[in-house]
Amino acid sequence: MRTRFAPSPTGLLHVGGLRTALFNYLIAKKTGGTFILRIEDTDQEREEDGALENILSTLNWAGISPDEGVVLKDGKITELGDYGPYTQSNRLDIYKKYVKELVDNGHAYLAFDTKEELDQMREQEQKAGNPSPKYDYSIRMRMCNSLTLSSDEVSERLKKNTPHVIRLKTPEGRKIQAQDIIRGKVEFQSHTIDDAVLLKSDGFPTYHLANVVDDHLMEIDLVIRGEEWLPSLPKHILLYEAFGWKAPEFAHVPLLMNQGGGKLSKRQGDVSASIYSDKGYLPGVMINFLALLGWNPGTTEEIFTMSELIEKFSLDRIQKAGAVFDTEKLDWLQGQWIRRMTVIEFADLIRPIVAEKYPDANNDDNFLSRACLIQERITFFNEAPEMFSYIYERPSIDKKLIANKKQKVTLDIVPKILSVIIEDLNCLGGGELDWNLENLKTTLFALAESKGYKNGQILWPMRAILTGLPYSPGAFEVAEILGREETLDRLKEAQKAF
Ligand code: GLU
Numbered sequence: 328m329r330t331r332f333a334p335s336p337t338g339l340l341h342v343g344g345l346r347t348a349l350f351n352y353l354i355a356k357k358t359g360g361t362f363i364l365r366i367e368d369t370d371q372e373r374e375e376d377g378a379l380e381n382i383l384s385t386l387n388w389a390g391i392s393p394d395e396g397v398v399l400k401d402g403k404i405t406e407l408g409d410y411g412p413y414t415q416s417n418r419l420d421i422y423k424k425y426v427k428e429l430v431d432n433g434h435a436y437l438a439f440d441t442k443e444e445l446d447q448m449r450e451q452e453q454k455a456g457n458p459s460p461k462y463d464y465s466i467r468m469r470m471c472n473s474l475t476l477s478s479d480e481v482s483e484r485l486k487k488n489t490p491h492v493i494r495l496k497t498p499e500g501r502k503i504q505a506q507d508i509i510r511g512k513v514e515f516q517s518h519t520i521d522d523a524v525l526l527k528s529d530g531f532p533t534y535h536l537a538n539v540v541d542d543h544l545m546e547i548d549l550v551i552r553g554e555e556w557l558p559s560l561p562k563h564i565l566l567y568e569a570f571g572w573k574a575p576e577f578a579h580v581p582l583l584m585n586q587g588g589g590k591l592s593k594r595q596g597d598v599s600a601s602i603y604s605d606k607g608y609l610p611g612v613m614i615n616f617l618a619l620l621g622w623n624p625g626t627t628e629e630i631f632t633m634s635e636l637i638e639k640f641s642l643d644r645i646q647k648a649g650a651v652f653d654t655e656k657l658d659w660l661q662g663q664w665i666r667r668m669t670v671i672e673f674a675d676l677i678r679p680i681v682a683e684k685y686p687d688a689n690n691d692d693n694f695l696s697r698a699c700l701i702q703e704r705i706t707f708f709n710e711a712p713e714m715f716s717y718i719y720e721r722p723s724i725d726k727k728l729i730a731n732k733k734q735k736v737t738l739d740i741v742p743k744i745l746s747v748i749i750e751d752l753n754c755l756g757g758g759e760l761d762w763n764l765e766n767l768k769t770t771l772f773a774l775a776e777s778k779g780y781k782n783g784q785i786l787w788p789m790r791a792i793l794t795g796l797p798y799s800p801g802a803f804e805v806a807e808i809l810g811r812e813e814t815l816d817r818l819k820e821a822q823k824a825f
Contacts, residue, residue: 722795
């Protein structure tokens, strides 16, 4: 199938847009088809610098780069494919040609009304009890257009370059029906639809005209887009009919909601997709998360790689109700993805990040076992240097951290505790067979018991001294990873501070 993502470059790519792109991508890949990126830049006033770059780099980051259309090639924006141009502002002649066809066959007409005339019409209608007047069948015959003017008058105006728009002649009293893959049969009454502007007075098409012409000419089989476009569907259906073209299939995906059930909006947090890459989420995690917004596999499974999604995704498992954008779930997924990596994969990813702060990490033969220690607890890779800080740097003695009410550690008992720990650990050899998790556990638990301390009174100060961190792996793990000599040195050093 040929599917497309057709964003307008009016700002940073929204997470909802990235989800729409993903669904289109998945269907294209599943069917051995083509995923196209078309840029809908017909509203030049709303365009924002850098928006196109952001759309492309975010799609690239997420691993769903377009196969055709506007693409990034060697870091440069370019167009690829036989159906171009793929940027609507470069297709103005095409829209003019097609809209002329509609005028010629009576499905559209030229309207010369000035802004003042339109305002006046609205005012009169409101006075007459019509609260939301629109330019439609009930009004068009009172206005200044090619339906009410003689052909000579029209030619005269065109000769004088009188500004005008071209409007769709929406039929009166018709039921407009369409089939939506997610919603089933959808029906609209034509009297609710205005004579939409198709071509603006500046020669630019509106969204409706350009969208329909392009989906037809680019041979799009299926349009997957946000539910907010559903009200535009009857206009599009009318246009397909007017042109005598077969419409593509449609699937309008549910809106993204915030936790409170409202529409996800900028005010409630981060809605730009690239913020999630900046924050350090893995692209696979973001894709996994977005896929589950509105779609479910029909099982309790929640972790999916891209290839699993391509295999399992189907439009008939998309819900109609809004999908809640739950960032706690996103964090959970990130954790799940990290835990599922092999240690080698994980270590390869974090080593360069750690080495930026601690170059020793680059030639650390024990890096793998050290990485293992944090793989279970890390959420973002940029936390890694901090989590490794005590390995590559001796922490300073933080008495506030060492004292701990909950563990019943007061500073006055610390010197005694340190000396018994050092005494007992001294008896352990430094080789792997002696200095390991099991032996450290046995030794320190036995020490607590024999000297009448609670386990926490031994383990907390030892861990706090060895790491200088409020959270870290436990004392045994840390001691094992630091080795005998370094552990004892740090404990002895601490003795001096008390
Ligand atoms: N340009 C529209 C947008 O910004 C495209 C809607 C559609 O897919 O038809 O989302």
